Amino acid sequence: MALSEPSVTDTMGGGFANPPRDAAIAFRAALDVMARPGVIREITGGHPPLPLSPAAGSLLLVLCDPETRVYLSPSCDTDAVRAWLRFHTGAPLVAADKADFAIGPWDQLCPDLARMRQGVQDYPDRSVTLIVEMDHLAAEGVRLTGPGIKAEAFLNLPETTAFVANARRFPLGFDTFFTSDSQIAALPRSTSIEGAS
Amino acid sequence: MSNLSENLERQARLSTMAQAPADRLIALCKSAGVKVPHSVLRAPEIGTVMVRGRAGAVGAAFNLGEMTVTRASVRLNDCSAVGHGYVQGRSHEAAIYAALVDALCQTDQGSALMASVIIPLQEEKAAHEGARGARAAGTKVEFFTMVRGE
Amino acid sequence: MYVAVKGGERAIDAAHEWLADERRGAPDVAELSISQIREQLSLAVNRVMAEGSLYDPDLAALAIKQARGDMIEAIFLIRAYRTTLPRFGVSAPIDTGAMRCDRRISATFKDLPGGQILGPTFDYTHRLLDFALMADGAVSPEVKEGGPTDAVPLPHVTEFLDREGLLQPEPEDNTPPRDLTREPLDFPADRPLKLQALARGDEGFVLSMAYSTQRGYARNHPFVGELRIGRVAVSMDIPELGFAIDLGEITVSECETVNQFTGSKTEPPQFTRGYGLVFGQSERKAISMALVDRALRWEELGEDNVGAPAQDAEFVLSHSDNVQATGFLEHIKLPHYVDFQSELELIRRLRAEAMMASTGPREAAE
Numbered sequence: 001m002a003l004s005e006p007s008v009t010d011t012m013g014g015g016f017a018n019p020p021r022d023a024a025i026a027f028r029a030a031l032d033v034m035a036r037p038g039v040i041r042e043i044t045g046g047h048p049p050l051p052l053s054p055a056a057g058s059l060l061l062v063l064c065d066p067e068t069r070v071y072l073s074p075s076c077d078t079d080a081v082r083a084w085l086r087f088h089t090g091a092p093l094v095a096a097d098k099a100d101f102a103i104g105p106w107d108q109l110c111p112d113l114a115r116m117r118q119g120v121q122d123y124p125d126r127s128v129t130l131i132v133e134m135d136h137l138a139a140e141g142v143r144l145t146g147p148g149i150k151a152e153a154f155l156n157l158p159e160t161t162a163f164v165a166n167a168r169r170f171p172l173g174f175d176t177f178f179t180s181d182s183q184i185a186a187l188p189r190s191t192s193i194e195g196a197s
Numbered sequence: 198m199s200n201l202s203e204n205l206e207r208q209a210r211l212s213t214m215a216q217a218p219a220d221r222l223i224a225l226c227k228s229a230g231v232k233v234p235h236s237v238l239r240a241p242e243i244g245t246v247m248v249r250g251r252a253g254a255v256g257a258a259f260n261l262g263e264m265t266v267t268r269a270s271v272r273l274n275d276c277s278a279v280g281h282g283y284v285q286g287r288s289h290e291a292a293i294y295a296a297l298v299d300a301l302c303q304t305d306q307g308s309a310l311m312a313s314v315i316i317p318l319q320e321e322k323a324a325h326e327g328a329r330g331a332r333a334a335g336t337k338v339e340f341f342t343m344v345r346g347e
Numbered sequence: 348m349y350v351a352v353k354g355g356e357r358a359i360d361a362a363h364e365w366l367a368d369e370r371r372g373a374p375d376v377a378e379l380s381i382s383q384i385r386e387q388l389s390l391a392v393n394r395v396m397a398e399g400s401l402y403d404p405d406l407a408a409l410a411i412k413q414a415r416g417d418m419i420e421a422i423f424l425i426r427a428y429r430t431t432l433p434r435f436g437v438s439a440p441i442d443t444g445a446m447r448c449d450r451r452i453s454a455t456f457k458d459l460p461g462g463q464i465l466g467p468t469f470d471y472t473h474r475l476l477d478f479a480l481m482a483d484g485a486v487s488p489e490v491k492e493g494g495p496t497d498a499v500p501l502p503h504v505t506e507f508l509d510r511e512g513l514l515q516p517e518p519e520d521n522t523p524p525r526d527l528t529r530e531p532l533d534f535p536a537d538r539p540l541k542l543q544a545l546a547r548g549d550e551g552f553v554l555s556m557a558y559s560t561q562r563g564y565a566r567n568h569p570f571v572g573e574l575r576i577g578r579v580a581v582s583m584d585i586p587e588l589g590f591a592i593d594l595g596e597i598t599v600s601e602c603e604t605v606n607q608f609t610g611s612k613t614e615p616p617q618f619t620r621g622y623g624l625v626f627g628q629s630e631r632k633a634i635s636m637a638l639v640d641r642a643l644r645w646e647e648l649g650e651d652n653v654g655a656p657a658q659d660a661e662f663v664l665s666h667s668d669n670v671q672a673t674g675f676l677e678h679i680k681l682p683h684y685v686d687f688q689s690e691l692e693l694i695r696r697l698r699a700e701a702m703m704a705s706t707g708p709r710e711a712a713e
Binding site: 204207208211212215216242243244245246247248249250251252253254255256257258259260261262263264265266268270281283284285286287326329330333334336337338340 | 396397400401402403405406429432433434435436437438439440441443444447448449450457458462463464465466467503505517518519520521522523524526527528537538539540542543546547580581582583585587588589590591592593594595596597599601603620622624626640
Binding site: 012065067086087 | 529
């Protein structure tokens, strides 16, 4: 069964070509970056419609299913993205305050952040995971320390204040993936952040 | 999506293939020459569907348990028709065939495939149901009213 | 410690090998095929599907073969396999009113529309061992047919009582129910959650709980309004199609009990219901489930809590799952060397202290 190259505007195409293998590789990348805050990895396999990046699309393919609620920020909330997500993941699309995953550029997610799920004392995991689309990812900017970081790491966060406040609320709060083109990095709530170097 | 009657037809053929024994679906598809050039949009995947019931048959919905389902989606190379296949159980091959039949039924081969795959499956199911129903009817109790003094 | 671990690995491999041989049994006896188990031990297959919470007769048959007929082990295998599968979605609630019945009986109305259909039941057998089955190649008796059946679906018995207003209504409710397989059991549990727990609960446990209500521990005077077994279609909305299709067909057993109810402060005297629904042909389980469901409804119906086990939702739901139970029970046979060493130390010390206290003065006297 030959596989033709799917176009990015095609809402039925753009899934993993070899789901078990591709999903395992993409999941490993997501796991690695969340376990080692600041590390930047390639994550590929998914070809979502624009404006989603291949990295964000691949991440959504491995993390989402009919039981994960997804919020799309205004710029991502297009018919093509909705149809693509529905076909490939079956994930229900919801308002920001109900979401398990919220995706979009930082300036669009930030205003709704206070309304999003931050976990409860008994179940801190009942919180949102952000997927922040970035122009580029680089190991520069704020200094990161904490679990999963041997000495220190650096990452170009879109802003500092919100993430510093988030780390202070631990074990409550949110976790964040940053995606750009085919690259991914992450910042869990357990990481301490010091101002730009 | 197209008009209502096309949807009803599609619903009927997909439901027929989903419920058919996998080996029968595969055998009929093979003899009908269903395997045409296509790309796989969603590779065959085994999963489950949570089956719900209702308290007292009519009341509050509750989760009864899951069942296995396999699904696949394809696009035909010739005409870019997209087909979706869902089958009960765990046959990758049956799911791909169901998707191919669904796609081909949107082309001029539709009526031929209805005759060679869908209708035979429906007839086999009806025959099986009929035999089982008759067997059940054979165990229906006929009460005799005993009248004293006659 | 290191040596012991290595020795353990070799011993485990040898144990697995022996287990495989024991599972196979004498090699000069033909091996069972999955289809033989599925077709000829179908009630065992049904039980594994019901309590494994996964409808797939071939997988259940495989689990029974692999587990050497140990039902709880087979259920465990199915539960473990299920966790590896993605869930595509949830079905529309099945319509048991449209069931194509193999069996359908009522203990409350003799002449119900559609009639009493006995189906393939053990009820009227004499429970005498049939030694003909021991002989190979037993011929199946000639099929007797009752002629064509009415294609119309059989109405539920409760509909008749419902129409007269004699039965507590069961309002339709489409709230997405909580799911035990996704979130841990949490109390208070609503009725949908209780029904899910009972549907996958251990048949023996649910049976015993039901029996206890019959023997007087929260007696609820049940009549089997209807018991039906047959096939229903499972339908689900397919997002990429924009409509629902039938994804398959399953066999289920359904029991609706009609229970005496003298009324409460808020309700007039009427009949109430208990409900049982189980995968496969499992009528003992379906009836048991209906009785326990009814016993657990004391609070919502404003009845007295007489302190019976079957009325205690926390007790019933927390102990109905045989995989959970066996996991916790059997784990105590696994190494607890360190725990036991500390107990041993403690007992030795306490004994020494006690000895000292009792022998001390004697020594002094000598």
